[in-house]
């Protein structure tokens with residue numbers, strides 16, 4: 001992290017010089033990566049975009065493209081060299097057979113942290129997930145200290161990533177904010193997402209806070225907008241000063257016009273929704 005980290009209030013970033021020299025964005029060709037490329041621009045002089053998939057659109061003036069498979073330790077080591085912070089979005093983002101998750105998410109997150117240690121990167125933002133706690137009921141309210149209840153191999157891999165983050169803080173002082181992203185899409189697609197929705201604007205603010213708030217150690221924060229019925233309490237991450245501006249409420253009529261969900265449907269029971277009922281694979 002540059003020595004200027006935390007020197008200016010986050011809200012003023014766009015008026016001032018970028019505080020990072022080179023920010024690595026993994027998963028940059030994915031849904032959130034595409035959105036964040038432009039939005040993170042004011043925060044770094046150069047954004048290094050990485051993915052195993054083709055990068056589209058091609059690199060703009062303050063971007064550079066560095067293709068990389070996260071499962072390749074040497075390649076990840078080279079990828080991280082010269083970066084002063086990492087926003088780690090790359091990996092399998094849905095429930096899949098364990099072997100796929102193992103390569104991209106479990107080996108991948110190890111490679112990212114190991115490379116960060118070797119190259120002196122001091123701040124990582126880790127895209128964790130609500131699926132780390134997916135087996136809590138929607139009637140329950142939890143904070144970051146609640147025991148994790150992953151709802152599949154994907155959720156397990158994010159839980160492992162959070163442990164990796166804690167370990168690399170305790171052992172090497174690398175600071176991470178693990179954002180348990182709810183559902184970050186243009187708008188909530190169903191009733192469950194009325195609670196879990198995270199607008200792109202709020203996601204961007206949360207990433208900015210996660211990059212520049214001093215002394216975060218390893219912080220776990222839930223990534224949801226200011227929705228009416230939230231299941232998550234962010235008091236353990238109050239030091240980030242994250243105050244979401246958007247709410248799913250503006251989409252309520254549209255979402256509630258959808259056919260009702262049966263009360264026995266996992267989408268109506270569990271915080272992780274349908275992920276809780278996927279698998280087994282390969283029987």
Ligand SMILES: NC(=O)c1ccc[n+]([C@@H]2O[C@H](COP(=O)([O-])OP(=O)(O)OC[C@H]3O[C@@H](n4cnc5c(N)ncnc54)[C@H](O)[C@@H]3O)[C@@H](O)[C@H]2O)c1
Pocket residue numbers: 026027028029030031032033050051052053068069070071088089090091092093094103104108127128129130180181182183184185
């Ligand atoms: N979008 C959401 O609502 C949401 C919710 C919870 C968590 N997340 C997490 O946020 C991150 C971004 O989500 P997204 O919706 O953009 O997902 P996405 O699937 O669109 O993007 C993930 C990207 O990672 C890349 N990737 C996969 N395996 C890779 C590998 N082995 N090496 C290099 N790159 C690889 C993919 O090519 C893809 O472009 C993911 O880590 C996801 O788990 C997203």
